[in-house]
Amino acid sequence: MKLDNMVNSLFLAAFSFVLAILVVGLFLASYKKEPATQVLAKKTDKACTSIQDGTLLTSEGQVITTGYDEWGYNYQAHMFNGYYCDAYRDAAWCQPYKDDRLAMKWNDAWLSNKDCDGDELLDRHYGFDSYIGSGAWLTNHMSGEYEQEGEGCSWNYFVKVVAVPATATLLDGVWYAADGEEIGPSIWGEFAVLQEIVNDSCSSEHGVQYLSPVGPGFGKF
Numbered sequence: 001m002k003l004d005n006m007v008n009s010l011f012l013a014a015f016s017f018v019l020a021i022l023v024v025g026l027f028l029a030s031y032k033k034e035p036a037t038q039v040l041a042k043k044t045d046k047a048c049t050s051i052q053d054g055t056l057l058t059s060e061g062q063v064i065t066t067g068y069d070e071w072g073y074n075y076q077a078h079m080f081n082g083y084y085c086d087a088y089r090d091a092a093w094c095q096p097y098k099d100d101r102l103a104m105k106w107n108d109a110w111l112s113n114k115d116c117d118g119d120e121l122l123d124r125h126y127g128f129d130s131y132i133g134s135g136a137w138l139t140n141h142m143s144g145e146y147e148q149e150g151e152g153c154s155w156n157y158f159v160k161v162v163a164v165p166a167t168a169t170l171l172d173g174v175w176y177a178a179d180g181e182e183i184g185p186s187i188w189g190e191f192a193v194l195q196e197i198v199n200d201s202c203s204s205e206h207g208v209q210y211l212s213p214v215g216p217g218f219g220k221f
Contacts (some may be wrong), residue, residue, distance in 0.1 A: 008173040010179075011128035018050040051076050057120050064122070076113045076123060080104040084142070090091040098143035107218070109136035109163070125163070136187060137218045146202075153202035160194040168192075177214065183221075184212040 035142040049056060056064045069075045071089060072082025079095035080087060084097040087104075109131075125134040143156040167178040175183040175192040195216040196209040214220055 027079060027196070043098060044167040049118075049120070050114050056115055057119060059121075075111070078106050078108070078111070078113065097144075100142055102140065104140040108152045109134040110138050131163040132168075133221075134163050135219070135221060136163040136191075137161065147167075148202050151202060153200065155198070155200040155205075158195075158197040160196075160216055160218075161191050162194050162218060162221060163190055166194050168221075177221075182213045 019024075051064050051066055054063060054065075058064060062172045064075055066074075068081070073080050073087075078130045081103050082101070084100040084102045085091065085094040087102055088094050090098075093204070109125055111124055114123060115121060116123055116126055125131045125136055128134040138161045139159070140161070141156065141158045143154070145152060146155050147153065162184075164175045164183060165177065168175045168183060169178075170176075170186055173186050175186055177183055184194050187193055193210060194212040194214075197207060198205045198209050199207070
């Protein structure tokens, strides 16, 4: 594979992974139906069901437990650590990337570790009709190795994604804050990229490839 094609493939794989998670319902093991059109009233934690209660289920009907499951998801801790294909239950289509590692972290708005609306599934953007304005965020860190002209090469890719605020404006594929400051490139309609970092030992790709003018920190929106 030519180097340019390799770099392009890595970018495509990283973005395709996060996009596919959102499209199929935000992590296959805990897909949640679309929320009601009316904003839900926030319940107290006491009224919510937690993973420790032992009654929350995956979309496959399996009980969610604390700690890491067999695929690498730790829903209680809001993280995933494993191989790329583990995130897809070792699906056939992702086998070309089966040796690549993946680490994800997310906050409660992206995917909660509680059920507060009573459907026995983990909540996402609870209290909001969509991710917009919810403050949800996700980090995605991929890494792997490949060979080029007999030389072993290593690469890693890191991206920060955040739900845009309700006051944001989309213009030419880029989200802007109410004051006109650029948030970042649009992704999946409701999100913006805050930061991208690429490092490849066999290419000139090193360091920050994109950094939002509002900064890479979470909690601004």
